[in-house]
Amino acid sequence: MVKYYTTTSLFKYTWDQVATGLWQRYPNPNSKHVLTEDVLARYTENNKLICRRLLTKTNKIPKWGEVLVGRDSHVLIIEESIVDPVEKTLTTYTRNIGLQRIMAVEEKCIYKVNPQNSLWTVCERSAWITTRRLPFGFSSAVESFGLNRFKSNALKAALGFDYILTSLYGQDKLKDHPLSMSDKIKDTARKAADIAKSKAGPMMTRASTS
Amino acid sequence: MNSVGEECQELKRRYDECFNKWFAEKFLKGQTDDPCQPLFRVYQKCVKNAIKAKNLDLEQMEVQVLGTPNEKHPPS
Numbered sequence: 282m283v284k285y286y287t288t289t290s291l292f293k294y295t296w297d298q299v300a301t302g303l304w305q306r307y308p309n310p311n312s313k314h315v316l317t318e319d320v321l322a323r324y325t326e327n328n329k330l331i332c333r334r335l336l337t338k339t340n341k342i343p344k345w346g347e348v349l350v351g352r353d354s355h356v357l358i359i360e361e362s363i364v365d366p367v368e369k370t371l372t373t374y375t376r377n378i379g380l381q382r383i384m385a386v387e388e389k390c391i392y393k394v395n396p397q398n399s400l401w402t403v404c405e406r407s408a409w410i411t412t413r414r415l416p417f418g419f420s421s422a423v424e425s426f427g428l429n430r431f432k433s434n435a436l437k438a439a440l441g442f443d444y445i446l447t448s449l450y451g452q453d454k455l456k457d458h459p460l461s462m463s464d465k466i467k468d469t470a471r472k473a474a475d476i477a478k479s480k481a482g483p484m485m486t487r488a489s490t491s
Numbered sequence: 492m493n494s495v496g497e498e499c500q501e502l503k504r505r506y507d508e509c510f511n512k513w514f515a516e517k518f519l520k521g522q523t524d525d526p527c528q529p530l531f532r533v534y535q536k537c538v539k540n541a542i543k544a545k546n547l548d549l550e551q552m553e554v555q556v557l558g559t560p561n562e563k564h565p566p567s
Contacts, residue, residue: 307492317495325523361557374557409563
């Protein structure tokens with residue numbers, strides 16, 4: 282079974298900035314599951330840059346999925362890319378190795394100058410999620426899990442990349458970035474919890490010793 | 492960002508730094524001579540050894556899909 286999914290992301294940065302930022306997008310606040318990143322091959326051919334990178338990620342598996350893949354679920358991702366600086370297109374193609382016997386995810390992103398605003402960049406993202414035939418209705422569960430996971434990851438990835446672009450090219454806007462905001466909210470919540478704890482602490486102690 | 496081989500971290504950092512500068516300042520402006528190759532070669536050697544030592548499937552990693560008939564296409 283192959284499910285096809287497509288979505289478009291907009292980056293309010295020039296294509297040159299997006300292409301440069303792509304190599305620096307990890308780590309970011311949304312990439313805590315990305316453990317390592319390495320270049321396996323990189324060369325120029327007909328003025329294009331061809332590259333292949335290896336990423337290792339953790340992949341949280343739902344409880345019901347553990348019987349299929351076990352609990353330790355590091356997954357290897359290969360990201361191939363072609364940068365054409367003349368046409369201003371950057372294409373990435375990612376696929377997982379390992380876990381393919383359960384589910385194979387392939388994703389293609391084409392970054393181009395936004396036709397409506399040449400100072401911005403669009404990324405057309407397509408994904409193919411292939412699930413193997415599995416017994417006991419697992420196939421449809423894996424399939425819908427895979428698709429939902431892909432959708433939320435695609436959003437998170439675009440937001441994380443946007444955060445890196447903002448930190449590289451829009452420093453003044455970084456404090457207003459949704460990812461900085463969410464950090465701030467967490468931080469405020471943590472501080473509030475700490476204050477509550479420090480106030481509750483003595484009371485608790487009193488309560489337990491009386 | 493970390494390398495898959497802890498021992499390759501510093502080599503990777505030095506290569507990345509060279510590459511990022513070259514990419515933005517030269518490659519995007521049409522110059523394809525890559526001065527980072529020497530740094531890349533030492534970093535590469537380290538990574539390939541780390542991959543082998545961890546028993547990861549290097550052969551699968553070297554398969555090319557993008558730009559080949561193996562690439563998936565949107566359903567027509």
